[in-house]
Amino acid sequence: MTYNRKELLKECLQAVLSQTRPPDHVLVVDNASTDGTAEMVKQAFPQVELLSLAENSGGAGGFYEGIKQAYAKGFDWLWLMDDDTIAESKALEELLKPISILSWAIGEISILASAVLWLDQTPHPMNTLNPECKNTQITLRAVELGFLPIRSASFVSILVSQQAVGKYGLPLKRYFIWNDDVEYTSRILKEGLGFLVPKSVVIHKTLRKYNPTTSGRPDRFYFEVRNKVWLLKSNSLYPREKAIYSLRLLKSVWEFLKHNKFIPIAWLCITKGIVDGIFRRPM
Template identity: 45%
Template structure:
């Protein structure tokens, strides 16, 4: 018997996008063996749509919205406990091309495999930045393909966007942190896997469509180097961005760079300085109770 794959799709109040996602999942040249939809307590008729149009799908309905972090935590936990070998992860706004899963499974060495995530709005661009072998990051598909003629970016991937995780990875590093809720939870899981020496990479032949990164950034120039500070006009989301960023920098990247970033946040958003201080303290406290076993800085993921 071959290895079994469970697709884990997290959704919240986007039933039209979920419908298209599920159609793409069921149209795979190598379909998953099981499909699990984690519904973050949607109120837009998602449960009824799933029951009527996709009765073959298992639905895990959460009692409240637990964000992407909570959704993937519960979905991966369910799929892992059911004994599946591979967990194929995505949000409801992603679209795998017909050969995505087949391409991911055809590679036999990696334990954590990512797709080249293409922007739905721009055929020549990726939805997120990818590192170049020498220095810098790019969204230009042609530049990425030229930089990696072997067809893979070893040691880097964009989690959750069609990525494939072997159950052995979950056994070693655990599940996504629910407490992160949204923003940065995927980066934290990637860095945790890297610190555990998980064999990972992006397979350029595995394509996955996703909307462009909608995160707002304020660009500053410090000693001739561009620094990007993510932010939100929503105070609650802004708090989570700063808190989770603090947690990630403290545990995985650089505490010195964290303090520099926090100073820049105060200078760039003086009206939000009290919130920045509260959020950063919350992130440090969370990092203290969830220490990462990381022996070196992951500065190459910083843009």
């Protein structure tokens, strides 16, 4: 999924196509880019399928359309990532290993996630481990093999099974940006099983110090607030998780206001985010 970052996309695609176990098919969802992204893909990567959207529908809308199209094509597993994800050469090979090793239980595995690193090679905490995962035969065997149970994951290199998409549906495209991946994967993993595969490694090309609560614009922070409220209202989380995410939202708002308290639009965007989150629906 990409928007106006053709150089990053080029690097991402080169990494994907250079995998020791290449994907069977590659689909790029172009979110109405204006920087020549579509032309670059057609010229430099003719083997890649391009889905050009008529308007920018945000990351949530892009993944909605991409998963919808890939699911319709009948692929067993969908490898999802943003354009700022650079996969190491064995990322997909390693990510697929649980599927073959645990083939006797594959119908119960819904999501497999890569280990994500920042640019400085330090771990990027994008995937939430699940220490309370039930000790079933599958999870015990998976842990023995080094695969770690997860409760949610980011759209930065995850495999989602076709069965999971068929059962739990698509991401909610009205989220636009932020928290759509948390909602979607939490929705799936509330019942399904997901594992982090530590030997599958990708680089997320963002600075370690970047934080949308302090670095983002007020009009973008609106989505953080609204979507967190939507997440809290959803059935994707357990009550204890909702309490944790409520505290995270309060912390985000507090940190954002510390940096923007004298900007009137910051208060307006936060208020609007809360109101829209309460009175509007993401469906």
